[in-house]
Amino acid sequence: MNYKIKINGTTKEVDVAPGTPxxxxxxxxLDLTGTKFGCGVASCGACTVHVDGSPVxxxxxxxxxxxxxxxxxxxxxxxxxxxxxxxxxxxxxxVQCGYCQSxxxxxxIGLLSETPKPTDxxxxxxxxxxACRCATYQRIRAAIHLAxxxxxx
Amino acid sequence: xNIKSSRRDFLKGSLATGAMLVIGLNSDGVLAAGTADATxxxxxxISSDGSLTVILKHFEMGQGTSTGLTTLIAEELDVEWDKxxxxxxxxxxxxxANLMMGMQGTGGSTSIANSYLQYRKAGAAAREVLIxxxxxxxxxxxxxxxxxKGILKAGNKSAHFGEVIxxxxxxxxSAEPTLKKSSxxxxxxxxxxxxxxxxxxxNGKAIFALDxxxxxxxxxxxxxxxxxxxxxxxxDASKAKNIEGFIDAKALPTNEGVAVYANxxxxxLQAREAIVADWDLSKAEMRSSDQMFNDATAxxxxxxYSVRGDREEARKGNMSAAKKLDIEFRLPFLAHxxxxxxxxxxxxxxxxxxxHDGCQMPTLVQQMVADILQLKTENVLVNTVYAGxxxxxxxxxTSDYVTEAxxxxxxxGGKTPVKLVWSREDxxxxxxxxxxxxxxxxxxxxxxGTIVGWDHRIASKSIMKGTFLEAMAVQNNIDNSSTEGxxxxxxxxxxxxxxxxxxxxxxxxxxxxxxxxxxxxxxxxVTMDMAAKAAGEDPVDFRLKMLxxxxxxxxxxxxxxxxxxxxxDWKKPLPAGWGRGIAVHESFGSFVAEVIEISTxxxxxxxxxxxxxxxxxxxxxxxxxxxxxxxxxxxxxxxAMRNQISFTDGIIDQSNFPDYEPLRxxxxxxxDVYQVKSDEAPSGIGEPGVPPSGPALINAIxxxxxxxxxxxxxxxxxxxxx
Ligand code: FES
Ligand code: FES
Numbered sequence: 050m051n052y053k054i055k056i057n058g059t060t061k062e063v064d065v066a067p068g069t070p071x072x073x074x075x076x077x078x079l080d081l082t083g084t085k086f087g088c089g090v091a092s093c094g095a096c097t098v099h100v101d102g103s104p105v106x107x108x109x110x111x112x113x114x115x116x117x118x119x120x121x122x123x124x125x126x127x128x129x130x131x132x133x134x135x136x137x138x139x140x141x142x143x144v145q146c147g148y149c150q151s152x153x154x155x156x157x158i159g160l161l162s163e164t165p166k167p168t169d170x171x172x173x174x175x176x177x178x179x180a181c182r183c184a185t186y187q188r189i190r191a192a193i194h195l196a197x198x199x200x201x202x
Numbered sequence: 203x204n205i206k207s208s209r210r211d212f213l214k215g216s217l218a219t220g221a222m223l224v225i226g227l228n229s230d231g232v233l234a235a236g237t238a239d240a241t242x243x244x245x246x247x248i249s250s251d252g253s254l255t256v257i258l259k260h261f262e263m264g265q266g267t268s269t270g271l272t273t274l275i276a277e278e279l280d281v282e283w284d285k286x287x288x289x290x291x292x293x294x295x296x297x298x299a300n301l302m303m304g305m306q307g308t309g310g311s312t313s314i315a316n317s318y319l320q321y322r323k324a325g326a327a328a329r330e331v332l333i334x335x336x337x338x339x340x341x342x343x344x345x346x347x348x349x350x351k352g353i354l355k356a357g358n359k360s361a362h363f364g365e366v367i368x369x370x371x372x373x374x375x376s377a378e379p380t381l382k383k384s385s386x387x388x389x390x391x392x393x394x395x396x397x398x399x400x401x402x403x404x405n406g407k408a409i410f411a412l413d414x415x416x417x418x419x420x421x422x423x424x425x426x427x428x429x430x431x432x433x434x435x436x437x438d439a440s441k442a443k444n445i446e447g448f449i450d451a452k453a454l455p456t457n458e459g460v461a462v463y464a465n466x467x468x469x470x471l472q473a474r475e476a477i478v479a480d481w482d483l484s485k486a487e488m489r490s491s492d493q494m495f496n497d498a499t500a501x502x503x504x505x506x507y508s509v510r511g512d513r514e515e516a517r518k519g520n521m522s523a524a525k526k527l528d529i530e531f532r533l534p535f536l537a538h539x540x541x542x543x544x545x546x547x548x549x550x551x552x553x554x555x556x557x558h559d560g561c562q563m564p565t566l567v568q569q570m571v572a573d574i575l576q577l578k579t580e581n582v583l584v585n586t587v588y589a590g591x592x593x594x595x596x597x598x599x600t601s602d603y604v605t606e607a608x609x610x611x612x613x614x615g616g617k618t619p620v621k622l623v624w625s626r627e628d629x630x631x632x633x634x635x636x637x638x639x640x641x642x643x644x645x646x647x648x649x650x651g652t653i654v655g656w657d658h659r660i661a662s663k664s665i666m667k668g669t670f671l672e673a674m675a676v677q678n679n680i681d682n683s684s685t686e687g688x689x690x691x692x693x694x695x696x697x698x699x700x701x702x703x704x705x706x707x708x709x710x711x712x713x714x715x716x717x718x719x720x721x722x723x724x725x726x727x728v729t730m731d732m733a734a735k736a737a738g739e740d741p742v743d744f745r746l747k748m749l750x751x752x753x754x755x756x757x758x759x760x761x762x763x764x765x766x767x768x769x770x771d772w773k774k775p776l777p778a779g780w781g782r783g784i785a786v787h788e789s790f791g792s793f794v795a796e797v798i799e800i801s802t803x804x805x806x807x808x809x810x811x812x813x814x815x816x817x818x819x820x821x822x823x824x825x826x827x828x829x830x831x832x833x834x835x836x837x838x839x840x841x842a843m844r845n846q847i848s849f850t851d852g853i854i855d856q857s858n859f860p861d862y863e864p865l866r867x868x869x870x871x872x873x874d875v876y877q878v879k880s881d882e883a884p885s886g887i888g889e890p891g892v893p894p895s896g897p898a899l900i901n902a903i904x905x906x907x908x909x910x911x912x913x914x915x916x917x918x919x920x921x922x923x924x
Binding site: 080081082089090123135142151174179184186 | 262263264265266396397399400401402403404405406407408409410412413415421445446447466467468469472539540541542543588589590591592593625626825829832833835836837840858859860864865866867868869870872873
């Protein structure tokens with residue numbers, strides 16, 4: 050079936066089965082592979098994208114749910130918060146295998162957009178749905194604080 | 203992004219493109235220089251614009267090897283770090299073998315250890331021919347030429363590398379090129395250089411196997427056997443025909459599963475749900491976990507193999523001991539659960555195939571795929587891409603997921619590219635687990651707190667037996683990976699005897715980050731702590747007594763132990779309700795000690811701080827070393843806290859992250875890593891952070907609560923985490 054989808058500032062048409070998770074539309078139909086598959090059951094956060102500005106798990110969001118919404122993936126992020134988050138991640142060498150990191154970054158942008166000066170506890174709460182099997186957590190925490198500081202100044 | 207560019211990059215490695223200097227090994231295994239079309243497989247490539255590309259013989263699963271290997275060559279060539287590029291090597295064991303393995307592959311924390319001199323020499327050889335070429339061109343002595351930020355300079359003359367590569371390619375480097383003095387190092391040991399993958403992994407551009415797409419590709423998922431040892435009798439795919447995009451379903455020739463093909467990942471997953479299969483369970487594992495543990499425990503009374511010491515002596519010592527401890531440890535099967543579920547793409551070429559894979563063992567993958575597809579090994583090409591973690595899982599004696607992909611490719615006619623995708627459920631169910639292990643340790647102490655008897659018995663599933671590694675890794679029936687870190691402990695324990703029995707099950711077993719040490723680190727260090735307590739001594743002092751410095755290993759072990767204790771203010775009192783535990787372990791040639799502080803709130807435990815001391819010899823990238831220890835600590839703790847693969851009637855109870863819950867950000871506080879400055883040869887770092895983490899936590903819990911838990915995971919054995 051054909052669906053229209055607004056993604057990273059453009060409208061695309063895709064032909065997928067009804068009920069297809071947004072994740073697989075993004076990856077298999079639109080070839081935007083920065084968004085990752087880790088569990089398929091909203092338990093790891095690797096598939097996190099922004100829908101109308103908020104982080105959601107694309108593996109549990111279905112093509113029918115996003116007919117009018119603006120979807121942004123890691124390839125399409127823009128703006129001050131996104132920029133500072135990526136810069137902080139690079140500055141502190143957060144990544145290891147890197148597979149979870151698109152999702153981590155999408156969530157961190159969401160957190161800092163809502164809470165510009167998060168405490169450790171805010172970070173732990175907000176980021177708890179993003180698993181990292183390489184356990185880069187301490188650097189994720191530090192990078193969010195660094196981005197927050199740079200956004201202030 | 204996907205397909206085309208990744209294919210082009212890959213082919214670039216094997217196509218002649220003229221103006222390029224390559225430094226690599228010739229067919230005699232000697233370092234040589236040449237142009238891109240010389241028959242050299244290079245470590246170093248310099249193109250006409252002067253830019254440097256380092257060829258990586260090891261894959262990158264997050265452990266930082268792409269940064270480490272690049273550092274070694276960039277150091278010798280004095281280039282600007284940010285401008286160096288990297289490329290994964292093609293599969294060619296004659297040029298890219300792991301010198302500690304004899305095949306091309308990554309594992310055992312050997313990447314830097316085996317490449318250290320090889321890569322530095324390749325960089326030094328490149329430096330030498332570039333300088334000699336410039337010297338000839340300018341009519342000056344080579345000793346008058348220096349390299350600054352990748353530019354050759356002499357007096358007022360200067361040139362980038364690209365300007366002399368044609369001449370350099372005609373020169374023969376000396377067999378033993380002069381290496382830089384360590385006092386001149388700018389990159390080795392530098393704390394400020396970034397990982398080579400720090401940008402591409404923060405903007406979505408890094409390519410993993412799951413991101414590879416080639417024209418005409420179909421997607422395949424496997425309906426796997428429900429129990430280990432089960433065989434497919436028949437299946438019915440009639441309902442799958444109603445699923446959009448479904449292409450076909452075929453039984454694997456091994457009868458261990460059904461390959462389900464569709465035009466997208468999602469449609470393939472949906473079609474799999476619609477297939478009904480009938481299995482022959484006559485040879486299947488049907489036991490539940492309790493039964494398996496009881497069966498393994500029963501093997502401990504009379505160990506099949508004597509690994510160390512004389513059991514009768516150890517028991518005699520125990521009989522006369524003033525104090526006795528009898529401890530039983532039960533450690534479950536564990537899945538590796540790398541963040542990227544296993545997958546790969548097989549694409550036909552004119553003469554064979556290309557396997558696109560986060561490939562940990564190119565030599566094995568080549569052989570396995572060649573075997574299944576009846577190809578010459580050299581016609582199986584491997585395009586190595588980033589791997590989303592591995593922790594040992596992608597290095598598999600049977601290359602299991604690649605083999606499945608090759609069978610699926612062949613079943614479809616061998617002309618259509620296929621992408622095999624595992625779901626997380628496949629990953630959790632597919633086996634090759636850290637083996638289940640039961641240890642019984644009987645320790646006797648005299649009145650001075652000296653250990654006078656240590657009777658240690660192990661039952662575990664052997665990883666190596668039945669694989670092609672058996673001949674190498676099993677001696678006198680003893681699989682070293684079941685006993686490493688125990689029978690060869692660095693502690694001075696003259697009365698120690700160790701016996702081993704193999705626990706037999708069709709459940710497949712594999713090395714899991716730190717292999718045997720992931721078990722023995724826990725057993726040894728919890729036992730030490732309990733023995734210290736029984737002796738009424740401080741756990742650090744007690745251990746130091748058994749590390750008198752008789753061997754270099756004892757000295758290094760004692761050193762990190764003291765360093766960790768010191769940095770953690772070991773003797774300083776903690777707030778009420780807090781506890782502190784310590785552990786130290788040697789693995790892969792490296793020594794790591796960890797102190798863990800926990801707090802308790804009611805029944806709930808929270809990990810507040812981890813202090814680590816590491817001695818891994820000479821450190822190439824200090825920040826990568828720190829990151830690997832942080833990672834190892836987290837990996838070990840997450841598993842000890844809550845992970846297990848358990849069985850009910852032979853069926854695995856877990857299926858995905860909700861019931862194989864990974865460590866989360868809120869689970870862990872600060873981790874401080876301290877490094878020993880050393881000129882010893884570089885040793886492993888990807889794994890050695892794991893073994894001390896579990897026991898340090900168990901010991902901290904005992905310190906805070908008085909409760910000593912020796913069955914894992916902790917969450918299933920009476921410990922709650924906040
Ligand atoms: S893939 Fe969506 S949360 Fe894991
Ligand atoms: S960096 Fe590997 S899973 Fe997060």
